Amino acid sequence: MKEKELRRYGRRFISALYPYLKKNYSVEMDIYPTVSEGGVLEFNINQKSNRVRVHEPFRTLSTAISELRPNFIQGNSDRVEFGGTNLFMDNNKVLVVKADNEPSSWNNRAAADDVRKIVASFAEQKNG
Numbered sequence: 001m002k003e004k005e006l007r008r009y010g011r012r013f014i015s016a017l018y019p020y021l022k023k024n025y026s027v028e029m030d031i032y033p034t035v036s037e038g039g040v041l042e043f044n045i046n047q048k049s050n051r052v053r054v055h056e057p058f059r060t061l062s063t064a065i066s067e068l069r070p071n072f073i074q075g076n077s078d079r080v081e082f083g084g085t086n087l088f089m090d091n092n093k094v095l096v097v098k099a100d101n102e103p104s105s106w107n108n109r110a111a112a113d114d115v116r117k118i119v120a121s122f123a124e125q126k127n128g
Contacts, residue, residue, distance in 0.1 A: 001039065001101050003054045006031045010052030012111035013041070020119055026050045032064045033057045038082075038098040038105070040064045061097060069095065085114055087121055094118060 014027045021027070025045055031054045033039040038061060058064035062080045069088070082099040089095075096114055098105055 006054045007052050009106045012108050014050050016112045016115040038100050041096040044093050
């Protein structure tokens, strides 16, 4: 994916998440693309300002995750395969792992769907 498209997805994602945030809160998002298989989005909700940063691509999703969050994958991370959109929550940060570069995975609908998955996951944790 091109940086411009990744930034656009990040802005769409933040716009879709914004109605769920408390007043005066915003989202900082870091996007870590991979060479050929999607990317990892890390976001933090805080009281700063909305921001989307796109970083240099990693070789694979497994490499990105093992470097960003070493404790998420135990053992040989090269054998881990991802499909679709996956959520990982760690302290105050959320990782969204998107396993493909199809345009439909990075459009307006995908951003809104990813936000719905995150909101539903938080609601499940709160109620469960």
